[in-house]
Amino acid sequence: MTTVVTSGVFASTTPSISPVNGVGTDYIQWGSSGSQSGYQFRGAAADVQLDGTEFVIGTFVHRNKPTNVSPSQFDVQLAVNVMFEDGSTTDLNFSFHHNETPNSTGTSPADDDLVDLQTFIHPQPVTIDGKQYRAVLSGFKRNGQIVRQFRSPEGGINFAEVVCMFTLEEPDVIISGLRYQGTSTGQADEYVEILNRGGGPQDLTGWKVEAKPTGRNFPFPPGTVIQPGQRYRVYTNENHPEYGGFSFGSSGEVWRDQGGIARLVADDGFVVDQSPYLDKGFNNTATP
Numbered sequence: 001m002t003t004v005v006t007s008g009v010f011a012s013t014t015p016s017i018s019p020v021n022g023v024g025t026d027y028i029q030w031g032s033s034g035s036q037s038g039y040q041f042r043g044a045a046a047d048v049q050l051d052g053t054e055f056v057i058g059t060f061v062h063r064n065k066p067t068n069v070s071p072s073q074f075d076v077q078l079a080v081n082v083m084f085e086d087g088s089t090t091d092l093n094f095s096f097h098h099n100e101t102p103n104s105t106g107t108s109p110a111d112d113d114l115v116d117l118q119t120f121i122h123p124q125p126v127t128i129d130g131k132q133y134r135a136v137l138s139g140f141k142r143n144g145q146i147v148r149q150f151r152s153p154e155g156g157i158n159f160a161e162v163v164c165m166f167t168l169e170e171p172d173v174i175i176s177g178l179r180y181q182g183t184s185t186g187q188a189d190e191y192v193e194i195l196n197r198g199g200g201p202q203d204l205t206g207w208k209v210e211a212k213p214t215g216r217n218f219p220f221p222p223g224t225v226i227q228p229g230q231r232y233r234v235y236t237n238e239n240h241p242e243y244g245g246f247s248f249g250s251s252g253e254v255w256r257d258q259g260g261i262a263r264l265v266a267d268d269g270f271v272v273d274q275s276p277y278l279d280k281g282f283n284n285t286a287t288p
């Protein structure tokens with residue numbers, strides 16, 4: 001583990017936008033005077049595990065006002081300076097894609113602006129205590145959920161934590177979440193979530209998720225690849241493209257409310273990860 005302190009500046013936009021000010025600072029603004037929108041980055045201090053454990057590298061703030069800028073979609077480059085406890089530093093460069101959606105007129109509410117992470121992995125390795133790691137952005141953390149797209153309502157100051165991890169070069173896929181009690185009909189909104197917390201992509205061809213003891217399983221389609229920092233979810237009977245669009249397609253329960261276990265199994269049958277929940281229910285007879 002190591003302790004880090006971060007700060008950041010917005011280095012540039014691609015393409016160049018007009019009007020804009022604050023390039024080279026932690027607060028970049030665009031649009032007409034008196035009605036400017038902009039990004040702010042607030043650094044943080046954190047204890048960091050060097051094993052793919054996620055940590056908050058800083059807070060992203062979007063001060064969103066109705067404004068016009070040309071072009072309306074552009075990338076904003078963020079340079080994050082990371083200082084380690086031994087005094088050494090490194091700069092991490094990431095980019096955000098901004099969509100300044102058209103401002104509604106009359107009584108209609110303005111559309112939310114959209115911010116997407118464009119760069120998830122810093123291209124150069126980071127050396128910590130003589131060992132090389134990859135720096136990977138997981139996404140924006142809001143209301144306990146980590147997402148790749150930040151929806152920013154018009155006319156507000158909207159916040160999200162930016163989550164990062166230091167990890168080794170190779171892929172490292174784990175079960176990162178399990179919602180076993182759904183709220184919709186047939187518990188269709190239940191899901192199991194997997195995360196690649198490693199520094200390389202993983203081909204999931206031949207891999208599957210197993211639900212014990214109900215006996216349900218979901219094989220990933222051939223050619224499915226999970227990138228560093230990416231999350232996939234397999235829902236019981238819903239489709240969510242932002243999480244890969246995977247579903248068991250089951251009209252009945254996949255994850256028993258009484259307890260069970262989720263398993264991630266590789267193409268050779270090796271159990272890559274497993275996540276038991278509630279620690280009970282295994283002695284009951286399950287109905288597949």
